[in-house]
Amino acid sequence: MPETAETHVIAPPDSRGRSFEAVYNAHYAKVWAYVRRRCASAADADDVSAQTWLAIWRRLDDLPEGRELPWCYGTARRCLANHRRGEARRVRLVALVARERVDDAERVPDVRSRLVLQALSTLRDGDQELLGLTAWEGLGVGDVAVVLGVSPSTVSVRLHRAKRRLARAVQELGDGGHTVGTAPEAKPGTSDQ
Amino acid sequence: MIERDQELIAALTAADPIDLDAVPAPDRALLEEIMMTDPANSPRSTPVETPRRRTPVVAAAALMLVTGVGVGALALNDGSKAADPAATTARALTRAPIDPAPRTGLDPGGISTSCMVWDVTSLDLTAYAFDGTVTEIDNGWVTFEVGEWFKGPSGDLVTLNAEALTARDGGIATSVDELLITDVGQRLLVSGSDGFAGVCNQTQAYTAAEADAWRAQLST
Numbered sequence: 001m002p003e004t005a006e007t008h009v010i011a012p013p014d015s016r017g018r019s020f021e022a023v024y025n026a027h028y029a030k031v032w033a034y035v036r037r038r039c040a041s042a043a044d045a046d047d048v049s050a051q052t053w054l055a056i057w058r059r060l061d062d063l064p065e066g067r068e069l070p071w072c073y074g075t076a077r078r079c080l081a082n083h084r085r086g087e088a089r090r091v092r093l094v095a096l097v098a099r100e101r102v103d104d105a106e107r108v109p110d111v112r113s114r115l116v117l118q119a120l121s122t123l124r125d126g127d128q129e130l131l132g133l134t135a136w137e138g139l140g141v142g143d144v145a146v147v148l149g150v151s152p153s154t155v156s157v158r159l160h161r162a163k164r165r166l167a168r169a170v171q172e173l174g175d176g177g178h179t180v181g182t183a184p185e186a187k188p189g190t191s192d193q
Numbered sequence: 194m195i196e197r198d199q200e201l202i203a204a205l206t207a208a209d210p211i212d213l214d215a216v217p218a219p220d221r222a223l224l225e226e227i228m229m230t231d232p233a234n235s236p237r238s239t240p241v242e243t244p245r246r247r248t249p250v251v252a253a254a255a256l257m258l259v260t261g262v263g264v265g266a267l268a269l270n271d272g273s274k275a276a277d278p279a280a281t282t283a284r285a286l287t288r289a290p291i292d293p294a295p296r297t298g299l300d301p302g303g304i305s306t307s308c309m310v311w312d313v314t315s316l317d318l319t320a321y322a323f324d325g326t327v328t329e330i331d332n333g334w335v336t337f338e339v340g341e342w343f344k345g346p347s348g349d350l351v352t353l354n355a356e357a358l359t360a361r362d363g364g365i366a367t368s369v370d371e372l373l374i375t376d377v378g379q380r381l382l383v384s385g386s387d388g389f390a391g392v393c394n395q396t397q398a399y400t401a402a403e404a405d406a407w408r409a410q411l412s413t
Binding site: 017021024029033050053054058060112113114116120124126129131135136138158167 | 197198201202203204205206207208209210211213216217218219220223224227228230232328329375376377378379
């Protein structure tokens with residue numbers, strides 16, 4: 001039987017498809033970068049990114065107009081959570097991320113940035129996420145609130161506390177006398193938690 | 194202070210761990226593959242999806258060990274939620290036979306509480322206690338992957354109503370106790386009854402010492 005060439009007929013996308021394609025093309029790189037910053041490897045980032053876009057495709061009707069990117073980040077965040085599910089896997093991932101972050105820190109030429117990155121790694125996950133969304137994804141309070149599914153006022157309060165804890169961590173790690181954005185210590189008897 | 198904050202964020206921005214020049218361009222093949230799937234027939238939930246009920250229930254009694262409860266707004270609420278569409282892969286985990294309590298619809302701003310003094314013997318009054326890691330936070334329901342059951346059934350996963358511990362609109366937990374469940378990955382010591390994660394120290398941040406105390410208390 002003679003071999004025949006396969007013919008693929010790709011139908012033009014409908015309006016839903018066009019909407020998705022527009023979001024995909026506009027935000028693919030940013031979503032991948034978001035995931036990569038929080039994954040142990042580029043291969044993992046590829047996997048989680050693909051899961052994220054599949055989830056976005058399924059939930060396209062829920063995409064909030066004007067807040068598309070933070071909504072995509074929020075979906076990616078849930079995919080990352082699924083990716084990390086399973087304690088043994090999570091522990092391995094944390095170890096990988098921690099090791100990679102050390103490597104990353106060593107690649108950062110700026111001494112102050114390196115110190116801040118190291119200080120960041122000492123903070124709890126929630127603080128790291130808030131600060132990352134602010135510094136790396138460049139989101140404002142309103143968009144961070146969309147990603148995390150909380151109110152902007154909650155984000156403001158938590159971000160303030162996270163910055164304070166980061167500043168404290170930087171101070172504790174020390175940078176040879178050159179302190180980066182160190183906030184004053186909390187007054188005795190006060191607590192931010 | 195603001196300038197220092199800005200300097201701090203700027204330093205963090207400069208320390209971005211990835212090389213933006215290495216970020217891949219949109220993957221056309223992936224786009225086409227995704228768009229060939231039927232979103233209406235695609236699975237929208239994970240195999241370990243939280244069970245949900247649509248029963249409107251008022252469950253003020255769930256705030257165990259809490260005295261002086263002043264509930265300003267205890268509305269009937271539809272306890273349903275959309276399934277998590279993001280969940281596509283998960284290893285097979287067993288569920289503990291505990292049903293999460295339906296949402297109470299507590300208004301975060303409408304409750305004031307004070308807690309009785311808690312100590313580890315209070316665990317005797319709870320139905321379950323475990324060391325667990327948060328795997329999902331969803332509209333007041335929290336799913337934990339259980340590392341160790343100190344008391345209660347077996348199972349890898351359990352979903353509980355944790356409205357009072359999640360930070361919706363600032364979180365009523367800020368007026369109840371210190372702990373807030375805010376992030377997947379948080380490791381907690383959890384106790385409670387009736388499908389709730391207890392407040393007022395019934396749910397605490399994990400420490401090895403506290404876990405030892407819980408284990409010792411509940412093994413006697």
